[in-house]
Amino acid sequence: MTISKNSQNALSENQPAALLPIQTIVKKLALPEQYVEQLGPYGAKVKLGLLEDVALPRRGKMILVTATTPTTSGEGKTVTAIGLTQGLERIGKSVVITSREPSLGPVFGMKGGAAGGGRARVEPADKINLHFHGDFHAITSAHNLLAALIDTHLFHGNDLDLDPASITWPRSMDMNDRALRRIVVQAGGKRDGHDRATGFLITAASEIMAILALATGRENLRARLARIVIGSTRAGEPVRAEQLDATGPMMALLTDALLPNLVQTSEGTPALVHCGPFANIAHGTSSVLSQYMGLQLADYVINECGFASDLGFEKYMDIVMPASGIKPAAAVLVTTLKSVTTQGEGNLERGFANLGKHIQILRGFGLPTVVAINQFPNDAPEELAKIEQFCREQGANFALSQAFSKGGEGAVALAEEVVRTIEANPEPKPISMYGPEDSAEEKIGKVARGVYGAKDVEFSDEARAKLAKFAEWGFGALPVCIAKTQYSLSDDPKLPGAPTGWTLHINDVSLSAGAGFLVAISGSMMLMPGLPKESRAALIDVDADGNVTGMS
Structure with missing residues (x-):
């Protein structure tokens, strides 16, 4: 079992963070004042002039945080990323997290806010979850x-x-x-x-x-x-x-929205929170500008990729890395007892196939990997020990994380393991799954087979016609962004584990010429979600002092 959402909310709201003035965060990063536009006591925009400052070259190491196939409630990837950031600071490292801005859709819908939770949040969480800096x-x-x-x-x-x-x-x-x-x-x-x-x-x-x-x-x-x-x-x-x-x-x-937002975590660790693209029809990570700035200002940059390694992580390696030139130093794969058991249809050992496949995906892109086992209070120790043993058998580095309940203290072991892994692999050679010379069909096929584990790809007549039209218009060399379900490695949300022998069906293709990729659609993509019958909107209110409640 896992801690209930209501219990998590109560834990989060009963432990308000003592926020540091934003100028203190600026000083932690040794960020020159001329690049800071303060917006209130706890937030600021960082000006683009920083990027041209030769006194602040890019020095940091990028750590991507991804996950195994999620359940509908998520696996605490954001919490783990924030906790890892706090854990690294606790062991004396210069660190900043670059995370996505939350959408109001999940805030008032089903999943709730996306600013983390418990003792691992970006703050001020309520403002970040709502209008933030506009x-x-x-x-x-x-x-x-x-x-x-x-x-x-x-x-x-x-x-x-x-x-x-x-x-x-x-x-x-x-x-x-x-x-x-x-x-x-x-x-x-x-x-x-x-x-x-x-x-x-x-x-x-x-x-x-x-x-x-x-x-x-x-x-x-x-x-x-x-x-x-x-x-x-x-x-x-x-x-x-x-x-x-x-x-x-x-x-x-x-023009103002282009500037990354500087805030802090619940332990006063610097955080750059900027942009929030979907991880299926888009690439699902924070802004490249915030990542550039983070690499100039800290020794370690923690960057979360949306959904699991087959979606946000793959898109980072195949879309963001080639476009930005940022080469990650390592990856953290977040998993939970619930995720593995769900992928095994109630059987933990059977679910190990999914965990093993995600480890394989990260290694396939050439990145040193640490498995972060996000521990919930009611997780059975003997079941967690089985996950640890599986990681040992796979030769995978791992650590338990209790960032939600203990903040940075609960992520120190993870932080130390990540640092050890990076130091043991000082010159990784991350790769993309395909090259720019591949056709769109070849790119889709390489991702389908090399990442998802599909046997084949089938294109509808409409998809083929659109690919031909986009190539005629001069967009045939763009990278591909495959939009599929996040609940399975396949294109069938009800197919668990690490399925093989299946066919990826591409039924449509759209062009994102400004973003610079083709969107290959498998199945039906929900671009405008609806509210559930019992939405989180019913839990959100404002108290007599004007404080928002029920947000986390």
């Missing part, structure tokens, strides 16, 4: 500005001869609202402003979120926004955002 608002506004400019263009005569049926750019909002998945809009006008079908996606799924997270600077952001493809002409040519004069105003909306 980044999500800016991204939502930029996304919807482009949508409005598209319909305005149709209304005023459609000089580009944009085919209304080809428009792929939806609208966006940062809230679960299933009623907005499919809508009909009418722009008016004499020619092309009649009714057309579109919809909303949640802000974390916006291509602009992925663009902001991958941008390496202001001019790179401008170039990425300009090349967003929103549809095609009636002659079949791509139409880009720059053709609608959208680049400049989107830049204006995003």
Whole structure:
């Protein structure tokens, strides 16, 4: 059994953190004041001038935190990443975590906030989980500005001869609202402003979120926004955002959101919290800019990758690493007794196949790996010992982590194991699963077989037609972002363990030209979630002193 969500919430809320002034965090990082824009007592934006400071070269080692196949409640990957950061500071290391900003969808939906929990949180957690520094608002506004400019263009005569049926750019909002998945809009006008079908996606799924997270600077952001493809002409040519004069105003909306946010963990360890792209239709990690800055300011940078190693981690290695030039030094694989047992359909030993496969995935990318066994209070010691023994048999380094209940103290053993592993492997050679010279079909096949364990890949006629069209438009060399279920290594969420002999089905492909990848869709992707019947919104309130309750 695991500790209940309500029990976790109570533990978290009954132990308020004594936050340090943000200037103290600035001093911990030896961050020059001219690069700091303070926003309140506990937060700041870090200016891009830091990136050009020759006195602060990149020196840090990047540690990616990923996980085994998750359950619906998650396996504490964020908690473990934050706890590891605190544990490293406790053993005297200079460290910063680069984590994603939470979306309001899960905050008010099912999983709750994404700022960690217990004694391992990024703070001020309630503000980070809600509006924070306005980044999500800016991204939502930029996304919807482009949508409005598209319909305005149709209304005023459609000089580009944009085919209304080809428009792929939806609208966006940062809230679960299933009623907005499919809508009909009418722009008016004499020619092309009649009714057309579109919809909303949640802000974390916006291509602009992925663009902001991958941008390496202001001019790179401008170039990425300009090349967003929103549809095609009636002659079949791509139409880009720059053709609608959208680049400049989107830049204006995003100029502050581009700056990474400096905050702290519940133990006062520095944290850069920035961007929050999905890990299925996008790459699922914090901004490249925050990672660059972290590598300049600390000896160790802890960076969480969304979902399990077959999703966020793979996308980091195949999309983010080649684009950013950041080469990780090691990986931490978070697992739990619940995750392994669930993958064994109630049998722990049978679930070891899933754990073993994820260890294999990390090693396949050339990274030294430490398994972090996230221990919950009610976990049976003898069952945890079985997981430890399996790791020994696999030749995998491992450590128990109790970051939720004990904070950095509970992650010291993990921190020490990570440092030992990095020092024993000072020059790792991380690799990508495919090269830029591979075709899109070859790239998908290499990920399917080399990462997921599939035997074959099957493309629908529609997927093949779109791949051919995107290649004709000049996007055939882009990396691929495979969107599939997070609940299985396969494309079937009900298929547990480490299945073999199965076929990955690619039923559709979409183009994220600004982000710089092709999205290969396997199954049905939920881009606008809905609230559950009993949502977490019912637990959230404000007390008499104005403090938000029920958030974690």
